[in-house]
Amino acid sequence: MDVSAPVASPTAQQNRMLRRLVRIAAVVLVIGVALFTAVYLVDQHTDPGPSLADRKVATLEQAVRADPQALAPRLQLAVAYTAAGRSKDATNQYNEVLKESPQNVTALLGKADILHMAGDTTSALALYQQVISVRKDGEYAGADTELEHAFYSVGTIETVARHYAEAIAALEAAVRINGADADAWYQLGVAQLGAGVPDKAVAAERNAVAFVPLEWADPYTTMAQAYTALGKTDDATWATAMTDLIAKRYDKAGPALQPLLGGPAAADASLSLGFLAEMQGDPAGALAWYRKVLALDPQNASALSGVTRLGGGSPVPSASSSNAPAGSG
């Protein structure tokens, strides 16, 4: 026996073999994971290709090249550029249209909107005013949505500039054309609050939230300020609670509303508590609150709507089924 040559113990030999196996298994696992990941990603992924906006732009660019004198494709291209965030290209197209047709309202409004968005309110205001002068005496001025848009934009710019009288005039013109424009009603409320007529501001904001009672906190913020200015603390508390409700701060809204139930804002508070119950998944509780509102204010549209949709006296009959014989349908 050669005692001078080092010989590994059986354990060491086993370990060497185990190490080899571990290495092989690790390599197999890594390769397997990599392969599976690659197959999975390739199989699950599909190249989305050009976006719809890019596709529209490409089609319209082709149309403009085919007939450079035609204004309609240029206007459509300008709209597509705007949608794709290419404001400069859009403005170039509007300018091309305005060269041919200086009174083109679509081009004037499109260019004005881009300037307004970019913060150049002076230039934008001039273009909106131009639209108003072109359209205000038109045959369909009372239903002209482009004219309404121009009035609304003028009102917004003038409100920010604190030219409240001009703003109110423009916004009142806007809501005369489209009484369902919640944005215009909201801006009108802001302008009236700025002009120092908080009671009118409250009325305007009430109109604004009539269409979107639960998705938009800004009108309630203005309303709270207006009620505070009028010294109506309960109403101001209710309006502030509504901003909390919309922001899903239920823990603030609920406790703020409860104390109002015995005061002048009881109907509003009850309605809000109904909304709160509904938002928290308690339709039975909501229904009870809506009924309380109707006891205080039988014509309250939001409460009537709530009772209807929650099945408490719905005009839609409760569903029934008839397993009718063949042909009876």
Next chain:
Amino acid sequence: MNPIEPAAPTPETAAPALAAADHAALAAQAEAAAEAEAAAEAGLPQASGAAAGAGAAAAGGAAVAEAAGAGAAAGAGDAAGAGAAAAGGAAVAEAAGAVVAGAALAGAVAAGSGADGAAGVLALEAEERRKRRRLTLVLALLLILITLLTLVSAWYLIFRRPLTDLLPPTSQNAPPTYLFSIYDASKPVSVAVSGAGDRVYVAQTAGDRLVAIFDGSGHELGDLQPPADNLPHTPANVAVDPRDGDVYVSDRATGAIYVYSSNGSYLRMFEPKVPIPGWQPLGVALSPTGSWWITDLSAPYHRIEVFAQDGTLTATIGAAGMFDFPNMIAFDATGNAYVTDSNNGRLVILDPAGQVLATVGRGAAPGNLGLPRGVATDPTGRLYVVDATGQLVHLYRAGTSADWRPVFINEFGSEGIGNGQFSFPNGIAVDSRYRVYVTDRENDRVQVWGY
């Protein structure tokens, strides 16, 4: 006894060795090499082995050293075995035996550093054993992972579903993400898809007003041509029979449902066995029990009719005024039906017999609906409802017998023309891979979403 084999510890050998241990401890270490040499001179068989035994004993404890010292009478092999036993048991004895077998130790002893070398070897051996345990564990873990990977890969290659499907259904609350769009559809209102997702049928209400057939990647393959009868055809709703892949197309304008094979050949018309005057079929869905549920907008009031395969009317659901443009129907695994009662702004949940279980309507709660149109379910229990005016798709989990109202879990989509944005979405379908197809009507496309 062969000294290279470990001796089994016995009371007779262990006791004296233990008794002498303390006295011999120091001497043993210092004299280990000399003792080994003495053992060799005594003519003991395999002296180097005996010395090794002594060395091992010195490393492991004084008792072994003493045993080695007494080795002239007892035999170095036995002494080594006794020492090993005294040092702590069979395991160490075995180790010692193994070490004895090692020529490396003999070399170390011969070099005059036997005691320290043997101690190191024992430590090394113990370390090797620890390594063996660790390596065995690592190997077992790797083998488990490889097995898992193999199973997951096989599952995926068979079903091609997203990996999230392996999670418990109740944890699958995330919305799908936008994948791609099928463009060039003209005002598409309804979509159906084959189980494997390789055929997508899109009902178009503008352009040629046909049901277009696309492959799973969005390449148009052809269309479904209605019978040449000179009637003003407009497909309203399209459904696939999962049993044979046949495609059912409702044509409200002509009061008919046309049936096509999966490759687009016209087969026949589905008709009520007893004609229904002014029949206006809109939504078409096959129940799990094999009956056709069809929403009918004809006079005297909007309703759902249930037909057997041969067109026999077996039930009518909905009293006068209950439904206002019931649009589409989907079923869950239990056979409950989900009907979008569009102009009432609600989703009506019916049991298989047509009794109302619950509704989801307009209101303030999350997941409440504006103008519900398309509806679909998937095997995980997710329920998809398209809200055309909300410009999005609501995602619910089906309710339970405790409360049949679906539980809102998420939503996806917003208004616009970008990827994942809608302009009046309408129809919806889900394939077996959980790809979600939504007709984006005013954007003239079908969006495909996935998990």
